[in-house]
Amino acid sequence: MFSRLTQIPKGFVEKVESEIEHLRPAYRKIHDEDFKTIDPATCSALVLPDLCFVGDSAMSAHPQQYYTPTISVEIKVTQGHVKHTQNAHLLNRPKKGFMPAPGSLFKEDSIKGKVCKFCMHKKLKEKEGRWNNSSNYCPLDLFSGGSVRAANYCPLDLFLGDRRRMMHALLSLYGIPQNNFKVFQDGREVFSDTVQEDLTGILHQFFGDSVNGFTNGLQKQHELHTFLDLIVDALLSTPEGAKPSQICHTQSNQATPNSCAHSNGGSEGKGHASSEVKVMNRTKLCSNFCAKSSYPNIDNSQNDGAASVMLSAPESVLGRILCTQQLDDAVDIDGVFPLYQRVKDHLKAHPEDRCKFGVYGPFTKELWLDPCIQGFDTADTDSLEYAVYKVKRFIVSKTMQDCSIMVAMQRCPSCSQSKTADVPPCLTDGHGRKFHYSVSIIDLDPKPFDKLTKYNQLEKNILQAYTEYL
Numbered sequence: 001m002f003s004r005l006t007q008i009p010k011g012f013v014e015k016v017e018s019e020i021e022h023l024r025p026a027y028r029k030i031h032d033e034d035f036k037t038i039d040p041a042t043c044s045a046l047v048l049p050d051l052c053f054v055g056d057s058a059m060s061a062h063p064q065q066y067y068t069p070t071i072s073v074e075i076k077v078t079q080g081h082v083k084h085t086q087n088a089h090l091l092n093r094p095k096k097g098f099m100p101a102p103g104s105l106f107k108e109d110s111i112k113g114k115v116c117k118f119c120m121h122k123k124l125k126e127k128e129g130r131w132n133n134s135s136n137y138c139p140l141d142l143f144s145g146g147s148v149r150a151a152n153y154c155p156l157d158l159f160l161g162d163r164r165r166m167m168h169a170l171l172s173l174y175g176i177p178q179n180n181f182k183v184f185q186d187g188r189e190v191f192s193d194t195v196q197e198d199l200t201g202i203l204h205q206f207f208g209d210s211v212n213g214f215t216n217g218l219q220k221q222h223e224l225h226t227f228l229d230l231i232v233d234a235l236l237s238t239p240e241g242a243k244p245s246q247i248c249h250t251q252s253n254q255a256t257p258n259s260c261a262h263s264n265g266g267s268e269g270k271g272h273a274s275s276e277v278k279v280m281n282r283t284k285l286c287s288n289f290c291a292k293s294s295y296p297n298i299d300n301s302q303n304d305g306a307a308s309v310m311l312s313a314p315e316s317v318l319g320r321i322l323c324t325q326q327l328d329d330a331v332d333i334d335g336v337f338p339l340y341q342r343v344k345d346h347l348k349a350h351p352e353d354r355c356k357f358g359v360y361g362p363f364t365k366e367l368w369l370d371p372c373i374q375g376f377d378t379a380d381t382d383s384l385e386y387a388v389y390k391v392k393r394f395i396v397s398k399t400m401q402d403c404s405i406m407v408a409m410q411r412c413p414s415c416s417q418s419k420t421a422d423v424p425p426c427l428t429d430g431h432g433r434k435f436h437y438s439v440s441i442i443d444l445d446p447k448p449f450d451k452l453t454k455y456n457q458l459e460k461n462i463l464q465a466y467t468e469y470l
C-alpha cells in the first residue's frame with residue numbers, strides 16, 4: 001500500500017478542523033494543548049490508504065474486491081511488557097545521581113517489576129475521572145503469544161492452548177473498549193467507547209452462514225469468538241517476505257556475549273571495547289507477567305517472558321511492536337530523564353548542534369533508524385553522543401507504545417484462490433472459511449523530544465496514584 005504527498009489549498013486545514021470538530025472526543029477538547037492542532041500554515045498532506053479496508057482501491061487491479069463487506073478492528077495495544085526488577089536496579093539506580101529516601105525506590109522497583117504500566121496508569125485515570133468503567137484489558141495478555149489453534153472450533157474448547165490469554169485480552173477490550181478498541185463495518189465505526197451498535201449482529205451479517213447448527217444467542221457468541229480468533233491469527237501472522245527484525249537491544253554493565261539475538265546485517269560481534277553490550281536473549285529484558293492482569297491462573301513460576309510473542313511469533317506484527325517497544329533497553333523515564341536534561345542543557349548552550357543531533361528532527365535514517373539498529377560503539381557512556389543515543393531510542397519506544405494496529409478482513413469469494421501479487425493473504429477459520437486480511441500499524445508519529453518532561457511527571461503521578469490505591 002502506498003501513501004503520497006500532496007499540496008493542499010489555502011483554507012483547507014481550517015475546513016477540515018471545523019468538519020471534524022463534532023467528532024473529537026470531549027477530553028481532547030479540554031487538553032488540546034501542546035502538539036494537537038494542525039498548523040493553518042500547513043501546505044502539504046499525506047494521502048493514505050484507508051486501512052479499514054483490505055487492499056487499496058486506488059492501486060488494486062481488482063477494485064471490486066475493495067467493496068465486498070469488510071470488518072476492521074483498531075487496537076491500541078500499549079506497552080506489552082514489564083521491566084524486570086533486577087534490570088531496574090542495574091540500570092536506573094546508577095543514573096539517578098541521588099539517593100532516594102530509604103525504602104521508597106525498593107517499593108517503586110518492586111511495583112514496576114510486577115505491574116504493567118497500563119494497569120498502573122488505570123488507577124491514575126480512575127482518580128482523574130477519565131473513564132467511568134475500569135478496563136479489564138491488560139496489554140501483557142495480548143502480547144502473551146501462542147500459536148496453537150484448535151483445528152475445529154468449539155465454544156467449549158475455545159480457551160485451550162496459549163491463545164487463551166490473548167483471547168482474554170480481546171474479550172476484555174470488547175467488554176470495555178475505552179480508547180483501545182474500535183470496530184468498523186465497511187469503514188464506518190460501529191463499536192467503540194462512544195458507539196455501541198450490536199456488534200454480534202453485525203458479525204452475524206458478516207459471517208452470513210451458520211456452520212454449526214447453533215442458533216440465536218449461542219450462534220452470536222460463537223461468531224464473536226470466531227472473529228476474535230481470526231484477529232489473534234492476524235496479529236500473530238508474519239508478513240510475507242518480511243525480513244528479520246534488525247533491532248538490537250542493549251543493556252549496560254552486564255557480562256553478556258557481544259552478539260545480537262537477530263542478525264543485524266553484520267554489525268554484531270565487532271568486539272569494540274564497550275560497557276554497552278548487545279543482549280543475547282532480548283526476552284530477558286522484560287517479563288510478560290502482570291500481577292494486575294484479570295486473566296486467571298497466570299503461571300508466575302516461569303516468569304522469564306518465555307511465553308511472549310517474542311518467542312512464539314517474533315516476526316509477527318505483535319512481535320515486532322514488542323521488540324521495538326523494548327528499544328528503551330529496559331531504562332525507564334527515570335533513567336533517561338537525566339540524559340535528556342544533559343542534551344537539553346547542551347543544546348541551550350550550543351543551539352548550533354541541533355542539526356547534528358537531530359533530536360527535533362529531521363527523522364532521517366542516519367539520525368533515527370541507525371541508532372535503533374546499531375549498538376553504541378564506545379566505552380564512553382558519559383559522552384553527549386551516548387545521551388542522545390539513549391534518548392532517541394526511548395522516544396522511538398514511546399511511539400511504539402502508543403501506536404495502533406488495524407486489522408481488516410473480508411470473506412474470500414470462493415473463486416479467489418489464486419496467489420498473485422496484489423491479492424491479499426488469507427486467514428482460515430476453524431470451519432475452513434477463508435478471509436482476505438491486512439494488518440497495518442498506524443499512529444506512528446514521532447514523540448516530541450521535550451515530551452520527556454511530561455513523561456517524567458506522568459510517571460510520578462502514576463506511581464503516586466498506584467501507591468495510594470495499594
Ligand SMILES: O=P(O)(O)O[C@@H]1[C@@H](OP(=O)(O)O)[C@H](OP(=O)(O)O)[C@H](O)[C@H](OP(=O)(O)O)[C@H]1OP(=O)(O)O
Binds near residue numbers: 028458
Ligand atoms: O501519555 P499516555 O500514556 O496517557 O498516552 C497518551 C494517550 O493517552 P492514553 O493513555 O492512551 O489514554 C493519548 O491518547 P488519547 O488522546 O487519550 O486518546 C495520545 O495517544 C497521546 O499521544 P499524543 O500526545 O497524541 O502523541 C499519548 O501520549 P504518549 O504518552 O504516548 O506520548
Ligand SMILES: Nc1ncnc2c1ncn2[C@@H]1O[C@H](COP(=O)(O)OP(=O)(O)OP(=O)(O)O)[C@@H](O)[C@H]1O
Binds near residue numbers: 049052074442443
Ligand atoms: N490510514 C488510516 N486508515 C483508516 N483509519 C485511520 C488511518 N489513519 C488513522 N486512522 C484513524 O484515525 C484515528 C486518528 O489517527 P492517528 O491516531 O494517527 O491520529 P492522532 O491525532 O495521532 O490520534 P491519537 O492522539 O489518538 O494518537 C485513528 O485512531 C484511526 O481510527
